[in-house]
Amino acid sequence: MPFYIIERNFVEQLDPPIEAAPGINLINDEEDVRWVYSFLSVDRRRTYCLYEAASAEAIIAAAERAGMPYDVITEVDGRVMPTGVLAAVE
Known part of the structure; x- marks a missing residue:
């Protein structure tokens, strides 16, 4: 299955609550999307x-359902x- 990098920009500083992760993962499961990990910028307004x-469209569907940019x-x-050396994304 393909891998994607998603850049998300937030108006406010992001303080990701741990309790939100299960809900996001449930939506991802329903859309057949797997969140591997994220990086948070120093200003806490961007994530990578x-x-x-399976597709960018599946990521968009999950993001829209979760209210994420x-x-x-x-x-x-x-x-x-x-x-x-070039290595596979894992």
Whole structure:
């Protein structure tokens, strides 16, 4: 299944509550989307999330149901390691 990086921009600083994760994961499960992990910017107004999904449309459907932005969605198929070697996204 393809992997995607999603950039999300927030108007307010994001303080992600731990208790929200199960609800987001339930929506993702229903849309056949897997949230791998996210990075949070220092100003807490942007996240960069790695997802596994059948399509960008599935990610959009899950994001809309969860009330989350999805400003940029980019399909990725490899990682460049510090050694210069190309590795699969896992």
